[in-house]
Amino acid sequence: MVHAILFLFVLLTQVSAYRVCPKCGKTKVPYPLSADGNCGDPRYRIYCNDGVLEFMSAQGFYYKINRINPKTNKLVIKPPSIEEDTCYSSDLDQGGLILDESLPFNISTRNTVMLFNCSDNILLSPLNCSSSSFCREFEEVGEGYGCRGTLCCHYLKDSSMTSHRIRVRVGGCTAYTCVVDKQANDSIESWNFGIELQWLPPF
Ligand SMILES: *[C@@H]1O[C@H](CO)[C@@H](O)[C@H](O)[C@H]1NC(C)=O
Ligand SMILES: *[C@@H]1O[C@H](CO)[C@@H](O)[C@H](O)[C@H]1NC(C)=O
Ligand SMILES: *[C@@H]1O[C@H](CO)[C@@H](O)[C@H](O)[C@H]1NC(C)=O
Ligand SMILES: *[C@@H]1O[C@H](CO)[C@@H](O)[C@H](O)[C@H]1NC(C)=O
Numbered sequence: 001m002v003h004a005i006l007f008l009f010v011l012l013t014q015v016s017a018y019r020v021c022p023k024c025g026k027t028k029v030p031y032p033l034s035a036d037g038n039c040g041d042p043r044y045r046i047y048c049n050d051g052v053l054e055f056m057s058a059q060g061f062y063y064k065i066n067r068i069n070p071k072t073n074k075l076v077i078k079p080p081s082i083e084e085d086t087c088y089s090s091d092l093d094q095g096g097l098i099l100d101e102s103l104p105f106n107i108s109t110r111n112t113v114m115l116f117n118c119s120d121n122i123l124l125s126p127l128n129c130s131s132s133s134f135c136r137e138f139e140e141v142g143e144g145y146g147c148r149g150t151l152c153c154h155y156l157k158d159s160s161m162t163s164h165r166i167r168v169r170v171g172g173c174t175a176y177t178c179v180v181d182k183q184a185n186d187s188i189e190s191w192n193f194g195i196e197l198q199w200l201p202p203f
Contacts, residue, residue: 018031018040018041019038019039019040020039020040021033021034021035021036021039021040022035022039024048024051024052024053025048025050025051025052025053026051027053027065027068028068029046029048029053029068030068030070031070032044032199032201032202033046033068033075033199034046035047035048035053036048041202043103043104043202044104044105044199044202045103046065047062049062052064053065053068055075055077055105055197057091057094057097057098057099057100058098058099058100058101059091059094059095059098060094061080061091061094061097063077063078063080063097063195064077064078065077065078066078066194067194072198073198073199073200073201074108074196074197074198074199075196075197075198075199076180076194076195076196076197077194077195077197078193078194078195079176079177079178079193079194079195080097080176081143082116082143082144082146082147082175082177083146084146085146086146087116087117087146087147087150087174087175088146088174088175089168089174089175089176091168092168092169092170092174092175095165095167095168095169096165096166096167096168096169096176097165097166097195098164098165098167099163099164099165099197101164104199104200104202105197105198105199105200106163106164106197106198107157107163107164107165107166107195107196107197107198108157108163108196108197108198109156109157109158109159109163110180110181110196111156111157111178111179111180111195111196112134112154112155112156112157112178112179112180112182113154113155113156113157113166113176113177113178114133114134114135114138114152114153114154114176114177114178114179115127115135115152115153115154115155115168115173115175115176116135116138116139116144116147116150116152116173116174116175116176116177117147117150117151117152117173117174117175118150118151118152118153118172118173119151119171119172119173120151122151122153122172122173123151126155127153127154127155128153128154128155129151129152129153133152133153133154134154134179134182135152135153135154136152137188138152138177138188139152141188143177144177146175147175152173153173157178166178166195177193178193178194178195179191179192179193179194180192180193180194180195180196181196
């Protein structure tokens, strides 16, 4: 009996030791995400830099977190910018987005990735590089402008693909963007730019 009570007591104090992180700027940081070493679950590390929540890749590159949905264990990061007048993603030197496979995050299967300035050998892979690919729409606007006229492709990052990276490199494709939950015929104005990540629940 005494043991049972003691056990319960230990269990309760353990549970209450889990501390939800304070807000980062105006953004809530739901458990288990950990925006500093003293709150959340440290395996779910994200970063609060000047009031902006960021996710760090295995290569040490920071991506702004646009949204977090604690109910579905998902968060959406902002695709890297494409440097003005070029067709280079800002994470090109890092090889694109690479997640640490030992951490409980992966790339969800709702992402449509568009690759730009690809070399011809990419045509052999299962990508849609046709003249009707969605990537052609992106080339006509804002950031995509530097990629006009380059060979571009799109693909749905489904479960048959690696869920830990979106690769770019010189000699392959040098820029990319990504749209979450893209519908077949939606127009570019309604595209939901972002890269959706999901996390394994802590228990
Ligand atoms: C496309 O990529 C090649 C290297 O693969 C690079 O030399 C070229 O500058 C890139 N084009 C643009 C518009 O950035
Ligand atoms: C490429 O994507 C476009 C837009 O969804 C589609 O109309 C076309 O049939 C696709 N082409 C191939 C070869 O899959
Ligand atoms: C997409 O196509 C379907 C049927 O072809 C149509 O009902 C729907 O309104 C279209 N959506 C958009 C955003 O054009
Ligand atoms: C990614 O993580 C989720 C949640 O843990 C898991 O259900 C899913 O199978 C993983 N996806 C891949 C492709 O490994």
